[in-house]
Amino acid sequence: MTKLDTKDGGLPPSQHPTLDNASFDALGGMVADIDSQAHEAVNPGAAQAAAEAAASGPDYHKGACGIVDLARGMIDGYAPGAGWDEPTSARMAASLTPVFEKYGWDVESAFPCELVALMVCGPVLYQSARAVALKIRQDRFALENAQRGMTDPNTIKGAAAAESGPVAVAAGIGDITAADTLAGAVTSLPQFPDM
Structure with a gap:
C-alpha cells in the first residue's frame, strides 16, 4: 500500500503550483490596471497631473x-x-x-538650500574678512609708527628714519600725528639762550 503525502494536497512534485507561472504575471498586470483605475476614480485630476509631471520632468x-x-x-x-x-x-x-x-x-x-547659500555667500564673506584684516593691519601699522620717538630725529629710531627718508604713513591716516602735535607744542615754549 502506498502512502499519499498530505502536504501540497497529495500532488506529486511535478504538479506543484509555482509562483513564476505565466498566469500569475497576467493576474498581476490585471491587478495593477484595476488599482490605477481605482486611483483615477478616487482622484480625478491625479492622472493628468502625473502625466504632465512626467512629460515636463526636471531640466x-x-x-x-x-x-x-x-x-x-x-x-x-x-x-x-x-x-x-x-x-x-x-x-x-x-x-x-x-x-x-x-x-x-x-x-x-x-x-539643499544650505549648500546653495554656502556656495553663494562663502566667497563674499571670505573677501570681506580679508578686507577687514587688511584694515586692521593698516591701523596697527599707523599706531606703531605714531608711538613716541618713531619720528623724532633726536631718538635712535627717529634718527634712523630721518636718514632713510620720510616715514611712510598708511592710507587713511590724517596729516596730524602725535609727533606733529609734540613739535607744535615745543615751538610755543620760550627759547632760552645757551649758556
Whole structure:
C-alpha cells in the first residue's frame, strides 16, 4: 500500500503550483490596471497631473549649468581671476547633464538650500574678512609708527628714519600725528639762550 503525502494536497512534485507561472504575471498586470483605475476614480485630476509631471520632468541641463555657474562664482570669489570662461562652463555643463540624468539628480528641486547659500555667500564673506584684516593691519601699522620717538630725529629710531627718508604713513591716516602735535607744542615754549 502506498502512502499519499498530505502536504501540497497529495500532488506529486511535478504538479506543484509555482509562483513564476505565466498566469500569475497576467493576474498581476490585471491587478495593477484595476488599482490605477481605482486611483483615477478616487482622484480625478491625479492622472493628468502625473502625466504632465512626467512629460515636463526636471531640466537636467539647466541644473548642470547652475551647478557649474555656482562653482565658478565660488572659485572666483575665493581667488579672483581663477575662474574659467563661458565656453568652458558650457562644456562642463554639457558633460554633467547626462550624469545628472543617469542618477536622477534634480538639482533645481532637490539641491539643499544650505549648500546653495554656502556656495553663494562663502566667497563674499571670505573677501570681506580679508578686507577687514587688511584694515586692521593698516591701523596697527599707523599706531606703531605714531608711538613716541618713531619720528623724532633726536631718538635712535627717529634718527634712523630721518636718514632713510620720510616715514611712510598708511592710507587713511590724517596729516596730524602725535609727533606733529609734540613739535607744535615745543615751538610755543620760550627759547632760552645757551649758556
